[in-house]
């Protein structure tokens with residue numbers, strides 16, 4: 450096989466790691482709380498600016514800045530739930546959509562007000578790894594590894610703890626959850642905080658690869674959404690796998706056709722597949 | 734031990750229960766019968782906190798529990814086996830049981846409790862790693878009851894445990910209810926299968942359009958002319 454193709458494919462898989470984090474975060478919130486967070490990738494943008502302020506502004510060590518940013522976005526996730534979603538939990542889905550859509554515009558405008566639309570970056574660029582004639586992005590490799598570790602931790606949490614069990618149960622039958630002694634508000638709060646934490650972590654990994662600007666969420670949002678639908682809304686494993694399939698489509702079409710059209714190709718593939726499998730590629 | 738006084742409840746503007754007075758003593762098994770739509774499920778829901786009473790008082794051992802959220806009422810000692818079993822289909826049998834022990838008082842004793850319900854229902858032990866959706870109807874009912882027992886309730890509410898099961902299995906479910914009684918649990922059980930119900934309870938209430946039309950011992954109910962003609966088909 451030609452090394453450039455191999456290189457593109459490897460980078461595609463590595464790119465999938467961060468998408469997997471975000472897809473799982475959004476899918477978890479959708480599956481458990483049954484709301485759609487239109488503004489989900491805007492939390493990533495907030496996290497990236499947080500790192501920018503802490504690292505480039507205050508001069509904190511990068512790792513510390515990242516940890517604080519993750520904590521901050523985790524809290525923000527819980528706040529989004531308690532302040533915006535919880536009061537309208539029983540409203541029609543369209544109202545919830547409008548509310549989180551409003552949050553999207555609010556966060557984008559607020560970021561523009563504070564930071565203008567100038568591109569910022571923290572000035573840390575990791576070198577590429579050279580491997581038998583191929584160039585592999587270290588930032589992406591790091592992102593991939595960290596993302597897999599995070600997904601494993603989440604899996605262990607959902608599988609082996611009481612709250613993890615409660616969260617999985619709610620996604621299956623929310624109406625009787627109280628009979629199990631579970632306070633639904635807490636389960637929703639924890640789920641939203643986890644969603645926030647994953648977005649915060651994604652911010653740490655992306656800040657090493659991309660410039661920050663108020664609308665950066667728009668560059669990831671649609672892909673993350675597509676991954677969720679592709680793998681079956683609310684299906685965590687499906688979303689996880691889709692993230693890699695979609696990034697691979699992006700990488701390969703970028704190689705064969707053009708990088709400018711690679712996202713368009715992924716969406717075209719998505720539309721075609723949805724035609725045959727409207728409930729996701731893993732549906733029976 | 735459980736006492737309802739003038740309890741009313743409903744959904745939206747629709748009133749489903751009107752001034753219900755009812756009591757269950759410790760160690761007793763009490764039945765509730767009535768036609769479809771009478772409000773039997775609503776009655777259990779209001780006791781377990783799934784819906785709030787509009788008025789009236791509900792007390793457990795003298796403590797007011799009316800209007801508290803369901804998760805607090807379980808902790809107070811009332812477990813509810815809901816209509817249609819409602820297991821979590823894509824959790825394993827053991828995970829379903831584990832979630833029944835979510836309340837704080839039960840968590841520390843997970844192992845003992847699991848051993849105890851597996852002893853009570855050996856079939857569940859054989860199937861503990863299977864997804865709940867793969868169980869047969871009768872096994873699902875066992876699992877739903879076992880899940881409720883995991884919190885070691887002082888009173889167990891059961892909503893039509895025999896519904897939708899084949900006749901042989903229905904007999905097994907009533908044997909199960911009998912076993913649970915022998916374990917010393919207090920039960921309040923809603924059933925359409927009135928003959929079998931009256932064999933396992935001491936007293937029963939007849940609910941019609943949201944009001945208690947009749948109440949009495951199992952023997953009294955069985956002999957009552959109205960119950961005989963309208964419900965026992967004699």
Ligand SMILES: Nc1ncnc2c1ncn2[C@@H]1O[C@H](COP(=O)(O)OP(=O)(O)OP(=O)(O)O)[C@@H](O)[C@H]1O
Nearest residue numbers: 744747749767768769770771772773774775776816
């Ligand atoms: N979630 C709900 N929203 C609105 N009305 C409801 C709801 N659940 C029940 N009802 C109404 O309340 C009344 C009592 O219903 P309930 O389910 O308590 O009856 P039931 O005695 O349990 O009947 P069944 O024997 O069919 O289970 C019915 O008229 C029903 O239509």
Ligand SMILES: [Mg+2]
Nearest residue numbers: 773774775816
């Ligand atoms: Mg009912």
